[in-house]
Amino acid sequence: MSSINVDNKSMKLEVLILPVSDVNRAKGFYESLGWRLDADFVTGEDFRVVQLTPPGSECSFIIGNGITSAVPGSLQGLHLVVFDIETARAELVGRGIEVSEVFHDVGGIFHHVGYEGRVPGPDPERHDYASFASFSDPDGNGWLLQEVKMRAPGR
Template sequence: MNTSSTTVANLLLEVITLPVSDVDRALRFYAHQVGFTLDVDYSPNDAFRVVQLTPPGSNCSIQIGRGLIDWPTGPLRNVYLVVTDLQDTRSRLLERGVEVSEIRHKVPINAWDGGFAPGLDPARRDYASFAEFSDPDGNGWVLQERGYRNI
């Protein structure tokens, strides 16, 4: 094997396992409130259950269940969901009962130093506007607007 090659293998992120304390509650939250698609709900015995859900349009899924991980539940932080219209996405989630933070944007955008201002970025620049929500176990999600290409 040539280790000096500049070719990099594709590394596809396909699944993130989330720690949850109640699988059925988390399943209801992600499928019915957030709108993820249920791909798999498999439980061959009482000690193991895997539930896989995929955000609409995503190539990466989440897994929740029993017997999947051996660390305590929650909170996983800052898992990003990139959207083309943050205001619309936030409104839809609020209508479905998800508690979503107010929208904020980076300031100053061209020399960002970690500051934020309320509302959408006035120019709707990519990667500049954010909102957050958490699942019942405190796993934190960031909604980030990017509109320059179809998502």
Template sequence: MDLKLEVIVIPVSDVPRAKAFYEKAGFRLDIEAKPSEDWHCIQFTPPGSECSIIFGKGMTTAEPGSFQGIYLVVPDIEAARAELVERGIDVSEVFHDGAGVFLHGHGKGDFTYPPGFAGKESGRHPDRTDYGSFATFTDPDGNGWVLQEVRKRLPGR
């Protein structure tokens, strides 16, 4: 069976504000439909992605800003961060996982580690290990995005 992740529905409180943010971030507007006052759907696709995001009015009952750890894989973390910053997006400094464990998101854009682990360290991973360098940003509602540098993907990806 071949399953492709196509769309993620994210919760937002202000549809026009979210639309302006994702346009500024360089996401491609695919569709906007508003057949009634109770339903407004906007779909954007991040550059180079096969998976899109949808948000709007009547799209989800999830709390705005409650989605954390939405990963965007990039081949060059510094270049991706610089482009977003140039577009006016507030992006964290690049950091790496000093403990070598998977990041855990707890709250609006805050990534923490299990007790006893070293946690995040400033800068790109010293060995530039794939899946090892990160930067984060949030949309206006606090939905948390993670840039992750991957130059060579795991087999089967």
């Protein structure tokens, strides 16, 4: 028998709920990003669970009916960490997704809300965690690509 070691102190974020207004439209959008469809369960007119996972991610996203009271499009600042922001952006654009130009923040620490403080181009010194590009799903849930080539210690 094989066993799996589980650290009883670990807490891993594995699933987030994304509020959407049209499950089929959102499912098609996220599949067009190249996300893996993990599940699509329908148990009635008012309950459906669709789970998708971005490539290489350990965290999945659920969209559906009857699973959240959050307003469609209300999630902002969801980060997808990528090794090369320009390549990742070009891939999404090639898939027909409207993606902002690459930017860094005027303060150099973390991006501001919305479009405030955006400086065109990647971080001039190409610091990790400092270059971004943004896009939204059809409901307006806001995503950011964030470039990280070398993770901070302990990450």
